[in-house]
Amino acid sequence: MITHFPPPANIKTPPLSYATRVGDLLFVSGIPGFDDNGQLSDDFATQFGFVAATIKRILKDAGTDIAHLVKVNVLLTRAADVAPMNALYADAFGPPPYPARTTCVIAQLPDPKMLIEIECVAAIPSR
Amino acid sequence: MITHFPPPANIKTPPLSYATRVGDLLFVSGIPGFDDNGQLSDDFATQFGFVAATIKRILKDAGTDIAHLVKVNVLLTRAADVAPMNALYADAFGPPPYPARTTCVIAQLPDPKMLIEIECVAAIPSR
Amino acid sequence: MITHFPPPANIKTPPLSYATRVGDLLFVSGIPGFDDNGQLSDDFATQFGFVAATIKRILKDAGTDIAHLVKVNVLLTRAADVAPMNALYADAFGPPPYPARTTCVIAQLPDPKMLIEIECVAAIPSR
Numbered sequence: 001m002i003t004h005f006p007p008p009a010n011i012k013t014p015p016l017s018y019a020t021r022v023g024d025l026l027f028v029s030g031i032p033g034f035d036d037n038g039q040l041s042d043d044f045a046t047q048f049g050f051v052a053a054t055i056k057r058i059l060k061d062a063g064t065d066i067a068h069l070v071k072v073n074v075l076l077t078r079a080a081d082v083a084p085m086n087a088l089y090a091d092a093f094g095p096p097p098y099p100a101r102t103t104c105v106i107a108q109l110p111d112p113k114m115l116i117e118i119e120c121v122a123a124i125p126s127r
Numbered sequence: 128m129i130t131h132f133p134p135p136a137n138i139k140t141p142p143l144s145y146a147t148r149v150g151d152l153l154f155v156s157g158i159p160g161f162d163d164n165g166q167l168s169d170d171f172a173t174q175f176g177f178v179a180a181t182i183k184r185i186l187k188d189a190g191t192d193i194a195h196l197v198k199v200n201v202l203l204t205r206a207a208d209v210a211p212m213n214a215l216y217a218d219a220f221g222p223p224p225y226p227a228r229t230t231c232v233i234a235q236l237p238d239p240k241m242l243i244e245i246e247c248v249a250a251i252p253s254r
Numbered sequence: 255m256i257t258h259f260p261p262p263a264n265i266k267t268p269p270l271s272y273a274t275r276v277g278d279l280l281f282v283s284g285i286p287g288f289d290d291n292g293q294l295s296d297d298f299a300t301q302f303g304f305v306a307a308t309i310k311r312i313l314k315d316a317g318t319d320i321a322h323l324v325k326v327n328v329l330l331t332r333a334a335d336v337a338p339m340n341a342l343y344a345d346a347f348g349p350p351p352y353p354a355r356t357t358c359v360i361a362q363l364p365d366p367k368m369l370i371e372i373e374c375v376a377a378i379p380s381r
Contacts, residue, residue, distance in 0.1 A: 001322070001377055001379060002322060002324060002353075002377055004351035004352075004353075006351065014340045014343070014344075014355070014357070015340060015343055015344040015347065015348065015350070015352045015355075016326075016352050016353070016354060016355035017351055017352055017353060017354050017355075018354065019354050020324045020325065020353055020354045022278075022279070022324045022377045023278065023377075024149075024150065025149070027324050027325040027353075027354045027375065028354060029325075029354040029355050029356055030355070030356030030357065030358075068128070068129060070129060070147045070149045070154050071147065071154035071156075072143075073356075075356070075358060079234070079235045079239070082237050086141045086142060089141070089142055090141075090142040093142065094142065096142070097131035097133065097144055098131075098142045098143045098144055099129075099131075099143070099144060099147055099154075100143060100144050100145065100146050100147045100154045100155060100156040100246075101141070101142075101143035101144075101156050101157070102156055102157030102200075102202070102244065102246045103141070103157065103236075103237045104157075104202060104231075104233050104235075104236065104358075105233060105234045105235035105236070105237075106233050106234055106358045106359060106360050106361075107233075107234055107333070107359045107360055107361055108333045108358075108359035109357075109358065109359070110336050110357045110359075112333070117356065119354075119356045121154065123128055123129055123149045123150075125128060151276075151277065152276070195255070195256060197256060197274045197276045197281050198274065198281035198283075199270075206361070206362045206366070209364050213268045213269065216268070216269055217268075217269040220269065221269065223269070224258035224260065224271055225258075225269045225270050225271055226256075226258075226270070226271060226274055226281075227270060227271050227272065227273050227274045227281045227282060227283040227373075228268070228269075228270035228271075228283050228284070229283055229284030229327075229329070229371065229373045230268070230284065230363075230364045231284075231329060231358075231360045231362075231363065232360060232361045232362035232363070232364075233360050233361055234360075234361055248281065250255055250256055250276045250277075252255060
């Protein structure tokens with residue numbers, strides 16, 4: 001009834017799936033900006049790029065894509081990253097219409113090097 | 128498959144929809160307390176009032192209402208606003224039974240003048 | 255159309271349900287670590303234990319269980335609790351595969367004594 005999509009085997013992650021499918025909805029975990037070796041850049045745009053690429057890969061693995069995003073939550077650790085995030089987001093998650101979204105600046109993500117995580121809910125289209 | 132409800136044309140917003148519908152569920156973005164001219168009062172109760180009014184308008188536009196709220200997340204930037212928020216909320220989102228809810232005090236919302244945002248999920252009743 | 259699951263009668267709670275069911279989905283509020291008398295221990299592991307036990311009881315009351323969790327959000331107020339939380343979580347929410355999950359360290363929960371809340375979405379299996 002629930003399909004679990006595990007995190008990449010080469011990245012050390014806490015006890016979670018990267019995404020779960022129930023019915024026609026896909027719930028995606030807060031995805032950090034790990035590069036392909038599980039490292040986190042000090043650069044915000046670099047972390048954002050890996051977050052967006054990872055989410056697109058998860059959506060594809062689950063049979064959907066960015067156009068079927070329903071709701072996105074962006075978690076930042078620095079208020080100064082809000083404006084750059086919006087510029088990067090408009091490009092990576094476009095074209096319009098965009099999904100519903102909430103953006104928060106929080107005290108910290110699980111690893112202090114993480115500057116951003118994005119979690120989302122997507123619809124899965126019928127074949 | 129997904130219906131997007133755009134933000135008001137006269138308010139400068141980031142790349143998002145105010146809400147999206149998928150199936151019989153409506154996902155509403157974190158809604159700030161903009162007045163009708165897109166301004167933010169310094170007063171918490173005033174911001175709360177505009178948040179509640181905007182959410183009620185979004186729900187109505189999507190064919191549902193406050194009695195069909197399933198889950199609400201309240202994001203505050205000041206711990207001192209928790210008690211006033213609960214009093215305002217009980218009135219604006221009642222009568223009971225209330226939806227499920229989570230309340231967080233976070234470091235900042237996208238605009239430093241924002242004291243509150245509320246995001247929610249609602250059911251859309253069949254015609 | 256929406257089924258509301260109220261909080262325990264002996265615990266003073268804000269205007270919310272502990273969970274709501276719509277269709278085959280259950281949305282669970284951010285659940286704090288109240289003991290059976292509505293008190294909060296100063297100990298993180300103790301609060302975590304009551305959170306997990308309360309969520310399991312809510313799931314059971316709604317006709318589901320931990321294996322049907324779809325998405326979990328863990329809200330902490332101290333970054334130092336991330337590692338202990340993951341250890342406790344792996345045990346309480348296992349065995350694998352685990353649900354999708356996001357973990358945030360925020361400024362404060364509604365009561366300053368709260369060290370953790372967990373909110374979640376579960377699927378409800380057909381009878």
